[in-house]
Amino acid sequence: MCSSLRVAICGAGPSGLSQLHAFESARQAGNKIPEIVCCEKQNDLGGQWNYTWRTGLDESGEPVHSSMYHNLWTNLLKECSELVDYTFDKHFDQSITSFPSRSVLCDYIRGYAEQNNIRQYIHFNTIIRWISYSEEKKRFCVLNQDLQKDVTQCEEFDYVIIATGHFSTPSTPYIDGIETFLGRLLHSHDFRFAHDFRDKTVLLIGNGFSGEDIALQLFKYGSKSILISYRTKPKDYQWPKQIKEVPLVIKIDKEIIYFKDNSSEKVDAIIYCTGYSYYFPFLDDNLRLKTKNCVYPLDLYKTIFWLNQPRLLYLGMQRSTFGFNIGNIQAWYARDVILGKIFLPSTKQQMEFDIQQWRIKAKTIKNYLDDIYFRRDYIRDLLNITTYPRFNLDQMAEILIDSVKSRIENILTYRDKTYTSVLTNTMAKQHHTLWINEMDDTLQNFLNK
Amino acid sequence: MCSSLRVAICGAGPSGLSQLHAFESARQAGNKIPEIVCCEKQNDLGGQWNYTWRTGLDESGEPVHSSMYHNLWTNLLKECSELVDYTFDKHFDQSITSFPSRSVLCDYIRGYAEQNNIRQYIHFNTIIRWISYSEEKKRFCVLNQDLQKDVTQCEEFDYVIIATGHFSTPSTPYIDGIETFLGRLLHSHDFRFAHDFRDKTVLLIGNGFSGEDIALQLFKYGSKSILISYRTKPKDYQWPKQIKEVPLVIKIDKEIIYFKDNSSEKVDAIIYCTGYSYYFPFLDDNLRLKTKNCVYPLDLYKTIFWLNQPRLLYLGMQRSTFGFNIGNIQAWYARDVILGKIFLPSTKQQMEFDIQQWRIKAKTIKNYLDDIYFRRDYIRDLLNITTYPRFNLDQMAEILIDSVKSRIENILTYRDKTYTSVLTNTMAKQHHTLWINEMDDTLQNFLNK
Numbered sequence: 001m002c003s004s005l006r007v008a009i010c011g012a013g014p015s016g017l018s019q020l021h022a023f024e025s026a027r028q029a030g031n032k033i034p035e036i037v038c039c040e041k042q043n044d045l046g047g048q049w050n051y052t053w054r055t056g057l058d059e060s061g062e063p064v065h066s067s068m069y070h071n072l073w074t075n076l077l078k079e080c081s082e083l084v085d086y087t088f089d090k091h092f093d094q095s096i097t098s099f100p101s102r103s104v105l106c107d108y109i110r111g112y113a114e115q116n117n118i119r120q121y122i123h124f125n126t127i128i129r130w131i132s133y134s135e136e137k138k139r140f141c142v143l144n145q146d147l148q149k150d151v152t153q154c155e156e157f158d159y160v161i162i163a164t165g166h167f168s169t170p171s172t173p174y175i176d177g178i179e180t181f182l183g184r185l186l187h188s189h190d191f192r193f194a195h196d197f198r199d200k201t202v203l204l205i206g207n208g209f210s211g212e213d214i215a216l217q218l219f220k221y222g223s224k225s226i227l228i229s230y231r232t233k234p235k236d237y238q239w240p241k242q243i244k245e246v247p248l249v250i251k252i253d254k255e256i257i258y259f260k261d262n263s264s265e266k267v268d269a270i271i272y273c274t275g276y277s278y279y280f281p282f283l284d285d286n287l288r289l290k291t292k293n294c295v296y297p298l299d300l301y302k303t304i305f306w307l308n309q310p311r312l313l314y315l316g317m318q319r320s321t322f323g324f325n326i327g328n329i330q331a332w333y334a335r336d337v338i339l340g341k342i343f344l345p346s347t348k349q350q351m352e353f354d355i356q357q358w359r360i361k362a363k364t365i366k367n368y369l370d371d372i373y374f375r376r377d378y379i380r381d382l383l384n385i386t387t388y389p390r391f392n393l394d395q396m397a398e399i400l401i402d403s404v405k406s407r408i409e410n411i412l413t414y415r416d417k418t419y420t421s422v423l424t425n426t427m428a429k430q431h432h433t434l435w436i437n438e439m440d441d442t443l444q445n446f447l448n449k
Numbered sequence: 450m451c452s453s454l455r456v457a458i459c460g461a462g463p464s465g466l467s468q469l470h471a472f473e474s475a476r477q478a479g480n481k482i483p484e485i486v487c488c489e490k491q492n493d494l495g496g497q498w499n500y501t502w503r504t505g506l507d508e509s510g511e512p513v514h515s516s517m518y519h520n521l522w523t524n525l526l527k528e529c530s531e532l533v534d535y536t537f538d539k540h541f542d543q544s545i546t547s548f549p550s551r552s553v554l555c556d557y558i559r560g561y562a563e564q565n566n567i568r569q570y571i572h573f574n575t576i577i578r579w580i581s582y583s584e585e586k587k588r589f590c591v592l593n594q595d596l597q598k599d600v601t602q603c604e605e606f607d608y609v610i611i612a613t614g615h616f617s618t619p620s621t622p623y624i625d626g627i628e629t630f631l632g633r634l635l636h637s638h639d640f641r642f643a644h645d646f647r648d649k650t651v652l653l654i655g656n657g658f659s660g661e662d663i664a665l666q667l668f669k670y671g672s673k674s675i676l677i678s679y680r681t682k683p684k685d686y687q688w689p690k691q692i693k694e695v696p697l698v699i700k701i702d703k704e705i706i707y708f709k710d711n712s713s714e715k716v717d718a719i720i721y722c723t724g725y726s727y728y729f730p731f732l733d734d735n736l737r738l739k740t741k742n743c744v745y746p747l748d749l750y751k752t753i754f755w756l757n758q759p760r761l762l763y764l765g766m767q768r769s770t771f772g773f774n775i776g777n778i779q780a781w782y783a784r785d786v787i788l789g790k791i792f793l794p795s796t797k798q799q800m801e802f803d804i805q806q807w808r809i810k811a812k813t814i815k816n817y818l819d820d821i822y823f824r825r826d827y828i829r830d831l832l833n834i835t836t837y838p839r840f841n842l843d844q845m846a847e848i849l850i851d852s853v854k855s856r857i858e859n860i861l862t863y864r865d866k867t868y869t870s871v872l873t874n875t876m877a878k879q880h881h882t883l884w885i886n887e888m889d890d891t892l893q894n895f896l897n898k
Binding site for chain 1: 502503504505506508510511512513576578579592594599600601618619621623627628630631632633634635636638639641642644645717718726728730733734737739
């Protein structure tokens with residue numbers, strides 16, 4: 001591998017950090033690594049986990065990246081996010097609960113980044129304006145701008161790794177009459193605190209993960225009534241009486257919402273929980289991934305390598321349920337391909353065929369069990385072609401399934417359940433307070449030494 | 450003038466429309482005009498006047514352009530926005546009040562655009578991604594993207610005219626403790642309706658035009674208490690008892706706001722009325738205007754021509770009080786320079802000297818009278834070097850001064866006063882309902898035939 005290779009990593013969220021970590025580990029193990037430049041538009045690392053009070057546009061005038069709300073707790077047990085090369089025990093030096101708050105997981109992912117001093121590779125407050133590929137030079141031209149110095153430069157790279165996530169650009173479909181709504185109107189991307197919705201009737205549009213979890217937040221912080229509008233079918237959890245699932249919204253007239261079943265309700269606020277678009281406004285047409293949120297996007301070999309130009313890589317682009325793990329294993333694989341230790345198939349057709357096989361398999365997914373097994377099999381596929389450290393993937397899938405079952409059984413208590421780490425065998429410590437009663441989401445309160 | 454010249458206009462708001470109108474008028478008068486391409490990222494023309502219910506990011510994932518709220522009425526008498534070549538009489542065919550609502554002025558500016566069929570030049574849903582200047586080709590490279598077709602193209606132009614405005618990128622300074630605030634928090638850019646603030650205590654940060662007018666909106670729609678925090682000094686209008694001016698905010702702790710005079714207040718909501726940044730993320734470093742909102746920006750000859758490359762033009766970049774007029778006269782001037790009918794000074798030094806003279810003069814502005822006269826003199830300067838149709842500029846300045854006096858005398862009634870058109874001598878018709886009582890802002894209600 002030529003050590004004069006240059007690699008650009010776009011974004012210093014979990015996937016970008018995994019990529020930096022993968023390269024730095026290789027370097028520390030005595031390998032020559034390419035020159036790495038990571039551009040991060042925020043002023044700190046963590047991506048989505050880098051919570052901000054801001055909404056809309058950030059202090060630089062760029063779209064706010066993080067969609068997290070202040071009192072978010074993970075809905076995925078931490079044992080599925082736990083990294084082989086950086087366990088929770090290693091980071092916290094104590095056992096903590098299986099479903100901690102945002103600040104706990106943010107601390108973990110930052111610790112993972114700090115342990116290897118990978119900040120050195122990151123250019124903060126630096127946004128990518130445009131990436132194109134020069135057939136002539138056989139390199140990528142990356143136009144990036146230092147938002148603080150207000151200076152733009154064009155740099156050439158041999159590889160570009162896109163790790164900018166897909167939970168930052170809200171998808172907000174028009175609804176007949178939405179422009180007449182007089183109450184508070186926002187997308188979940190801009191939701192920060194539930195407190196202001198106390199004693200209010202709130203309509204959530206969409207019953208996916210955002211809708212489900214914001215409903216719980218609103219319930220916990222005292223909303224009077226929470227209506228979750230579903231498109232296809234209700235979740236039918238054992239909701240508390242304040243939460244009700246309602247059909248599709250057909251029309252809005254000032255404060256009155258009309259539903260598909262001809263019922264109507266007066267509401268104080270509407271929160272769009274309609275998810276996010278994959279949006280890469282900085283990528284040239286022939287490099288830009290165009291996909292919806294799915295388990296196996298088109299045009300990405302192993303969901304990583306851009307079919308038409310495999311020196312363009314994407315990390316973390318599929319719908320994920322194994323937390324930080326998928327990005328970490330992908331980054332390991334990506335690194336070894338770039339270092340020349342693993343070879344991609346020699347023809348585009350071979351890669352296309354592989355993608356097709358996975359997408360055919362994806363079509364057979366009928367329920368959450370299939371869904372989890374699909375992802376497990378995807379991870380196993382990556383493990384089989386890499387030297388990534390082995391771990392008990394089957395057991396990880398099983399505890400994930402157990403936690404999903406618990407959520408379905410009781411949406412209000414599933415976060416109180418604890419699990420045993422697949423990696424360290426440490427049993428998670430029960431948090432001292434039930435989720436429903438815990439109003440202190442600080443790191444200190446979760447460590448509580 | 451070579452008819453193969455190509456001119457790019459960025460933005461189809463009032464200034465961009467004025468530029469299109471100027472060229473199209475010349476064409477209809479028998480002149481050869483360059484090839485014109487206007488890129489507008491929104492799906493309709495009108496710029497700021499193209500109201501949207503959306504906040505944050507638009508349906509394409511791009512920052513929402515318009516900062517207008519639903520029930521906005523102009524705070525500038527329409528007689529100062531009236532265009533010589535398209536009077537209000539001509540558009541409405543009846544006399545209307547001097548301070549109409551947003552929808553009335555939007556209708557006017559759209560009528561101005563439609564009369565000459567200038568839509569043909571506009572590429573809607575088309576965003577400029579990057580503009581650079583090639584010294585080699587002596588042309589601008591404009592990278593633009595059709596957001597609907599999702600196709601990017603790079604086009605070359607001889608002239609580029611920036612008409613993207615400077616009221617779209619909110620400036621939201623950090624305040625100690627703002628991240629702990631539990632109530633509703635937004636920038637005026639995202640304010641749409643006052644109804645949701647009924648019976649609430651609302652803090653407005655900043656007593657500029659946004660703060661002043663949103664305070665009035667909140668009062669009109671029933672907020673319990675409105676606090677306007679000023680940085681330097683209060684406006685000291687005869688505010689109704691629900692509105693109070695308060696000193697600078699020093700610290701925020703959950704719902705409690707601490708002020709510079711050691712007082713504190715509990716509030717339900719905070720609206721940043723802290724203005725906007727000039728933001729041109731699509732312009733290369735050597736083309737990018739860097740200025741604050743002021744009456745005569747640096748580096749722009751006649752506030753239009755970019756000093757280092759006068760084939761790059763900016764319209765409407767100074768703080769304006771003559772509404773649509775300034776952009777219209779600038780566009781006329783810009784057109785005639787591009788058509789080769791007017792010549793710029795032959796040296797950069799001459800242009801620099803001119804800018805300096807104006808900026809020295811700008812420093813002598815002490816009050817609103819000086820301010821208005823400065824702008825009047827600026828317009829006169831443009832009139833003197835162009836063939837723009839003459840009108841009674843002094844009289845226009847005088848009625849503007851009268852209206853500002855009225856506002857200072859009574860902030861609640863100044864919009865009920867009517868003025869005589871400088872252009873048509875038509876006396877504005879008194880609106881049938883006082884501003885404070887009028888809850889119907891529709892065009893129909895203002896025409897009320």
